Every structure is written in C-alpha cells, then in structure tokens.
Amino acid sequence: MKPAAEEIWDWLDAVPDPEIPVISVVDLGIVRDVEWDGDTLEVAVTPTYSGCPATSVISMDIETALYDRGIQNVRIKTQISPPWTTDWLSDKGRARLEEYGIAPPRAAGGPERCPRCKSTNVTRISQFGSTPCKAQWRCTDCLEPFDYFKCI
C-alpha cells in the first residue's frame, strides 16, 4: 500500500537542511508538493537561491530518506516558479533558527533582535554572509556578531 501524502510530509519534516541542521527541509519551505504518479513518488523542490550548492545535497537527502522508508521510485522535480520566499519558513523553523543563533527573516529587512542577548540594538556588518541565505549583523550591546536569515 502506498503511504499517504500526509505521512510522507511528516517523514520529510525529519530531513534536516544540510547547512542549518536545526530546521527541516519542510520548515524551510522548499518542498512544494508531494504526489503519487503511479508507483513513482514525485517531490517538487524549489531552490532557495539559484546557485545554492545545498540544493543538490537536499535533493539527495530527500531521496535517501524516502528510500529508507521503503519508497522505491522517487522523482525530484525542480520547480522554480513561484520563486522561493522566506514567507514560506514555518513558525517552528523561525523559532529554531533563533535558538540556534540565527535571527529569522523579517519584512522590515533586518533582524528584530540579537538572537543571543535579545537586545534590539543591532547593526549590519555586511549584506552577505557565510551562505547565500544569510547576512552578517552585530549586536551593539553584547557586541557579538550573528547571522541574519535574509528576507526575500
């Protein structure tokens, strides 16, 4: 019997993002659709940034996780439209990012507060960071630098 889509979504929610392992690929909002096409499970995945090297690793991790659950035929479909947006990050994902030390994205274009000491006195160091999805900021109270998940 083929597992239901709901169950598959739960399995995928256990697949961590390779760069930010505290959130899942589902939290990140990059799994767009899960659908059976005969005996083949088609998973629609959208890239975060077009050049993000994690994208191919994520596809491989998804395939591996589904094989481990006994699904023999998996097809990953790359879907670029509509383009990924940080609006698709789950609330659970946002909370975990902050616990991990990465300020979650905000429409205002910058972090609400320092993920460590929670001060709202923060300043931008650079628009870009260690991965395409992050920028570098600094807390002017505790003086610690931190990553900010860019809002796009």
Place this chain on the structure above:
Amino acid sequence: MASVDQTQLFEFLCRMGDNTLVLGHRVSEWCGHAPVLEEDIALANTALDLIGQTQMWLGYAGDVEGKGRTADDLAMLRDVWDFRNVLLVEQPNGDFGQTMMRQFLFDAWHLAMLKALTASSNEQIAAIAAKSVKEVQYHVERSGDTVIGLGDGTSESHKRMQDALNLLWPYVGEMFVADAVDDAMAQAGIAPDLASLRAEFDAHVGGVLAEATLTIPDGKFTHKGGKSGFQHSEHLGHLLTQMQWLQRAYPGATW
C-alpha cells in the same frame, strides 16, 4: 505566444546566460583576494548567484536547441566566437573599485531587464526572471552603495572610481542596442524592447553616480560586438582558458 524562430530564441538565451556566466566567473576571481573578508564573502555570494542563474538560462538554451547539449556543455565546451555576452562583463577586474563599478553598471541593466522579463510571453523565461530578480535586487543595492561609498570617499577612492567610470562607460551602450534577435524577441513578447529600459537605467544610474560625486563622461561612442559574437575583446579568451581548462584537459571529467 507568437511563434518565434528557435535559433533566435537560443541566441537570446545564450546572451542572458553568457552574461551571468562570464560576470560570475570574473567576480569569482576575487575569491580569497578581496580587500576585506566581508567583501570577499559578498563577491563570492554574488558570483554564486550569477552562476546559478546561468544554469537556468543555459539549461533552457540547451533544451531549445534540441541537440542534447547541457548547461555545462554550453559553458565549458564553446569557444570565444560562440559566446554571446556583452563586452562589459568580460572586462578585467582591475582594482576593487573598477570591479564594483562594472558590477553596478551591469546590475542596473540586469535589474531593469529581469523586471521586464517577468512579464515574458514565454513561461519558462518569466519563471527564470522571477527567480533571478530577487537576487539581483540584492546585488544592485550593494554595488550601488559601494559606488557611492567609494566615489564620495577619499580623494584617492574618488579618483579611482572616476577612472573606472571613464573606462567602463563606453561599454554601457551595447546593453541597449537592439539587433535582429532582440527585435524578434520583442515582437513575440518574449523580451522587452531594449531601448525602453534606458530611461529607468539612466534615472537609477544617474542618481547613484550623482550621489557618488562622479561625472558621466561625454561622448556617445559604444563598444559593440560581444552579444552578437562578432568581436569579443581579447580578455574573453584568457578568461575561458582559466574557466574551461579542466574540461579541455580532461574531457567529460566529473566528481
């Protein structure tokens, strides 16, 4: 969608993809060499976005061509005369200021072009543009800020930025001069009339350069021949020897 000559569509897609590929490679040459760590990371991230966009443009170009060539084949196995990028993006990096001036001039055109392409009659092109435009919005914010910071900086940084503008401004025109391929794309609703992008570009670039206390050089001369493939500058061949050497030396190598 109006029918369009597939050879011309292929040409158009190569222009988009070769612009991002060649500039992406140029910018990646800074990796490990930028003046400060944050700029090094920013340049590498910009290069990564551009290479990612290249995969979409050239991947689709290969599909349209229908000869089984992949994005990698098009990027790594064509020689200079088959490249369709504008001359601006193949110009050498020069100093950091020159690199950022080249980036800003391209980003400002790129942003206007991609915004227009999101309304393309070709769904795949509209989707690639919608994906890319978010990244390019970010690129131009940074390159514009840097041009202002350095232009309106010290007398030394101001001089270098003015020199960079004087050097690169004659390459701007090529991005707006339409030829038969551009006309065919515009008629089919696939791409905008290039001349229609000029007003937005001039307003954007003029504003940033004024704030940067820089002066746009006089003269209407425009270097041309890159996007038509008629005549690239000598710099492109040197770039390709670096970019393509592995696939040339070890054909088909994968890892």
